[in-house]
Amino acid sequence: MRILVTGGAGFIGSHLVDKLMENEKNEVIVADNYFTGSKDNLRKWIGHPRFELIRHDVTEPLLVEVDQIYHLACPASPIFYKYNPVKTIKTNVIGTLNMLGLAKRVGARILLTSTSEVYGDPLVHPQPETYWGNVNPIGVRSCYDEGKRVAETLMFDYHRQHGIGTCCKIICIIIDDLVNYVSHSVCFIEIRIARIFNTYGPRMNIDDGRVVSNFIAQALRDEPLTVQAPGTQTRSFCYVSDMVDGLIRLMEGENTGPINIGNPGEFTMIELAETVKELINPKIEIKMVENTPDDPRQRKPDITNAKKMLGWEPKIKLRDGLPLMEADFRLRLGVAKKL
Ligand SMILES: O=c1ccn([C@@H]2O[C@H](COP(=O)(O)OP(=O)(O)O[C@H]3OC[C@@H](O)[C@H](O)[C@H]3O)[C@@H](O)[C@H]2O)c(=O)[nH]1
Numbered sequence: 001m002r003i004l005v006t007g008g009a010g011f012i013g014s015h016l017v018d019k020l021m022e023n024e025k026n027e028v029i030v031a032d033n034y035f036t037g038s039k040d041n042l043r044k045w046i047g048h049p050r051f052e053l054i055r056h057d058v059t060e061p062l063l064v065e066v067d068q069i070y071h072l073a074c075p076a077s078p079i080f081y082k083y084n085p086v087k088t089i090k091t092n093v094i095g096t097l098n099m100l101g102l103a104k105r106v107g108a109r110i111l112l113t114s115t116s117e118v119y120g121d122p123l124v125h126p127q128p129e130t131y132w133g134n135v136n137p138i139g140v141r142s143c144y145d146e147g148k149r150v151a152e153t154l155m156f157d158y159h160r161q162h163g164i165g166t167c168c169k170i171i172c173i174i175i176d177d178l179v180n181y182v183s184h185s186v187c188f189i190e191i192r193i194a195r196i197f198n199t200y201g202p203r204m205n206i207d208d209g210r211v212v213s214n215f216i217a218q219a220l221r222d223e224p225l226t227v228q229a230p231g232t233q234t235r236s237f238c239y240v241s242d243m244v245d246g247l248i249r250l251m252e253g254e255n256t257g258p259i260n261i262g263n264p265g266e267f268t269m270i271e272l273a274e275t276v277k278e279l280i281n282p283k284i285e286i287k288m289v290e291n292t293p294d295d296p297r298q299r300k301p302d303i304t305n306a307k308k309m310l311g312w313e314p315k316i317k318l319r320d321g322l323p324l325m326e327a328d329f330r331l332r333l334g335v336a337k338k339l
Contacts, residue, residue, distance in 0.1 A: 002027045004066040006058050007073035009037030011203040016244045031056040036075045041203050058095035069110040071099045079209035085143035092147030100158045111192035111251045114152050116299055117145035126300035129258050139294040155191045162189045192250050197262025197301050201240030202328035219280040220335045224287035231270040234298045238263040239316035249310040262301035263314040280326055
């Protein structure tokens with residue numbers, strides 16, 4: 001199987017590559033523009049005969065012969081995706097169009113990593129995939145959440161337009177046989193959509209800006225933990241190995257999705273700060289700071305479909321995942337564990 005992973009130098013992408021490379025039948029191509037990803041995350045694969053790394057921005061077309069595309073490319077941390085919002089929306093819209101064009105041309109199955117942000121500031125809790133969301137279309141987060149919503153729309157429009165079931169398939173096969181003009185692959189686009197919730201784990205950028213990495217880095221640097229007001233907003237945190245397992249199950253299974261992949265354990269930001277303080281540095285202070293606009297007040301995945309359709313359930317609890325990330329951050333920051 002030849003597999004393209006866009007955004008494969010990012011922290012989720014590189015863990016996904018590790019898992020895919022475990023299968024000796026897989027050849028993996030990573031395309032990344034290194035805006036938030038890093039070659040370092042993939043250093044153990046560079047030079048491997050079944051691995052290839054390309055510096056490529058998905059807003060430009062790419063032509064490679066592959067069987068599957070994991071389309072992850074897009075900055076995911078609010079500080080990074082808000083840094084250049086026009087580029088973020090281009091990545092989501094033009095980048096997804098380019099990858100769908102590639103999938104169509106070569107007959108590859110394509111998986112989009114969408115986001116829990118499509119639910120916006122949800123009025124339904126927990127969020128099932130059937131919930132259409134409550135999103136501000138003109139806010140500072142819109143480049144990401146509306147961008148991903150358009151990306152989902154594009155996935156389904158390509159799927160419907162180029163793979164509308166048996167009738168279309170039969171016509172395509174007939175045309176194929178009789179005229180030998182329309183290639184078989186042109187007719188079918190197999191899509192998969194994962195809505196991923198806040199994910200954490202080793203290799204996350206130390207200055208990524210997302211809350212788990214911020215708190216761990218602050219705790220290790222003896223700096224106050226910055227809880228953004230009011231601190232009662234909730235999130236559900238998924239450990240990266242669970243996320244990768246869910247993505248691969250979705251790609252290999254029969255369901256298009258969208259399917260929520262996230263850990264349903266729900267925490268307020270104050271609870272998260274208290275847990276980090278207790279586990280990593282009991283001496284530090286917890287400081288309330290100003291928040292940014294449109295911050296969702298609650299978020300928790302309904303994972304009924306992930307359980308039923310993918311047989312997937314997260315295994316790593318937050319209290320077990322945080323120390324694994326702490327160990328990785330200690331190594332990278334050069335902070336020794338106090339005895
Ligand atoms: O230092 C900080 C950083 C963040 N926060 C708070 O922590 C919460 C989570 O914020 P994060 O920056 O980790 O990211 P969010 O959960 O808002 O968004 C994420 O969710 C889903 C993914 O698809 C994306 O990776 C990302 O957009 C927010 O309420 C934020 O206000 C803090 O309290 N302190």
